[in-house]
Amino acid sequence: MGLFFAQLLTGLANAGALFMVASGLSLIFGVTRIVNFAHGSFYMLGAYVGYTLMQVLPGVVGFWGAVLLAGIIVGLIGVIVEICVLRPVYSAPELFQLVATFGVILVIQDLTLMIWGAEDLLGPRAPGLKGIVRIMDEPVPQYDLALIAITPFVAFALWYLITKTRVGILVRAATQDREMVGALGVNQSWLFTGVFFLGCALAGLGGAVQLPKGGADLLMDFNILTSVFVVVVIGGMGSLPGAYLAAVIISVLNVFGVSYMPKSTLVLMFLVMVVVLMFRPFGLFGREEVAGEHGQVGEPERPIKPAGLKIRLLVAAALVLLGLIPVMGSNFAVVLVTDILIFCLFAASLQFMLGMGGLVSFGHAAFFGGGAYVAALFVTYAHTPMELALILAPLGAGLAAVLIGWVCLRSTGVYFAMLTLAFAQLLWSLVFQWGDITGGDDGLVNIWPSAWASSNMVFFYLTLVICAGGILLLRHAAHSPFGYALRAARDSSRQAEAMGINTKRIQWVAFAFAGAMAGVAGGLFVFSKGSVFPNELEIARSFDALIVVFLGGVKTLSGGWVGGASFEATKDYLTRFEYWRLALGLLIIAVVILAPEGIVGSLRKLGERTGILNNAEDKR
């Protein structure tokens, strides 16, 4: 009983930082509609900045002063990010901004590495709270008790700000209809900046306040990001009490998980989330999202059309050129292009779901990595030949997509996105923690192609045929009646329903199809590398695909593979440098600002302006 109670207290203490970060994310999303992927990075910055301040400032006042100052400084960094990176892209298509925030993650990672170095920092203990208290004979750190006491005050202050002050009223009004708030004379830009400051300051505060418990390291940003997303989704986007309750649930669960089921800690959190969303699709205290109903921005979408003769010839020529690579190029080029081709198919499969279906998935890596693991497991345990494994990979990934899609499609919008992320993480944690079967962190190795395909050249041609075929198949599907129905469901699900289209089923099929195609890419990936590790299922992998699709151009058919090719090639080049993340991050931000319609969309515009391409609509 004593141990139980002590663990409960630890959970409550851990909930503090989690709540602060989650409420900041929730606030920012509510007003700006930006899913701030970089929120974990602000949390990490809070820890590092706090650490440095604590070295300088002495005593009890110094410690708590450092925590507060860290929050303010991180808030100001958030303001800089908002003004320099996000303001230029508010008018871009919805969700495009999240690519920019991903760029911010990379930049902050490398800047932190530059300033504070790669060593993990051990957090200083809070002066005056270094001891432990015996509660029911169990030791409980004093600092934990302090955190348990402080968090409700932070929560109350936030609640007061949001419900009782004019600023809070404006924030809540803007959450619902920001265009109308502007028409009533409120300068939205400053409202946005203010909310960003507050949200980032909360994240920074969370990072600084947990220093005595967790210290500071370079993996903090992604580590907290998943929990924060889960908390926000369970609590309901935009709900402060929801965020608090969910933070407590998740933290307590984690503490108990560690002591009673150490192998399932990571899985538990997502299981809770899935269960909550099954019964309350918008979280415990959330409301249905009406994003985009008012204040829809950007010009209307163009109808997609089959490629003209010119483009077809161009593609054919490009394929021939690709086919010549093993003959002309070096062995390195062959391997690199194989990687790029595989990634292109993966990106194209997400593009299909996202662009054609409007289904924004944050967890597409589940099917890429899933396919990879299916193939690897069959080869390892059943000595399945490559040919069969390459068929089983998409089947396995497709089956997973059928199941995951069934659950995820009960939600829409950002909840859908979060659910897909949760499932991807669920798969990742399964693979990561179930080491006996999957090899855990060590992965599965020695998975090589059949003898006939074992040379790089033959495997290259195999990849070229399968990937080009897969991309063409996805393209073909977009032009088929199924593709029409899918776009109808995306653009106007009610009208589509009224016309007799079962929109949910169409989306489900699209989800499964895209999953299977990602599985094909995953299968090829295993055999090209000879091994697979859990990081193929990671969030970072899902985000890679997402970034690529947005950078390529969501509203174009070819955005996926064009973005994929550019991204992989650039990444391959940049990773040779020490601070490649910084360079890649800045590059991503630059593309987002300069080409808000993605590479393909912007090139097309440029072509039309210069007269190289005809605009079909003008001709009519």
Place this chain on the structure above:
Amino acid sequence: MLELKTVNAFYGKAHVLNDLSFTVGHGKVVALLGRNGAGKTTTMKSIMQMVQPRGGTVSYQGQDITGWAPHRVAKAGLGYVPEERRIFTQLTVLENLEVGRQPPREGCVTWTEEMLFELFPNLAERRGNRGKALSGGEQQMLTIARTLMGNPALVLLDEPSEGIAPVIVEQMAHVILKLKNEGLTVLLSEQNLHFAQAVADQVVIIESGTQKFAGSLADLQAHPEIRDAYLSV
């Protein structure tokens, strides 16, 4: 007070407003008439710069406001009451009013919550209720009241009589005349000619984004053929 000169507006490639030119004089009530889809709402939004005109100018008190951000237009003294009402359903009546609050403006009435509750007695009883609990008529009143909290000199009323009960339509007409007496200038869009006749000094008729008539109410009554051609009576 407000002048539109050859204003053109587009949605993507669709040409919605075509060379619209009219003026709204100080202290007048002008009715913008036209059928559904004629471009009335777009005209209103073009004035507020919520739709940025491509070609032409909108000037307010002699100042060119084309290309301004909507919040600047509102701060200059234009109050916009959208057709779809767009009240903040999760906020209470009082909180909705708070969103609209702006500092007092020289030469204009400085509205307080109590004055507005006098103007709209129904709202007074519901001040603590959330917007979503209000009836259509009450929501319409709240939208007007919210805009008045900004102490505007000119109010743009987009179809104030649409979708509300006849009794309340009558009440609306009274309110508009009261506002006129307080010295406010009003531009309202309408499909309902009877309602316009009850309140307006001047009439502008548009059809497919093109201006077909501009003149006094008496002029329009002298030309019944115009009325029959462009308005469904």
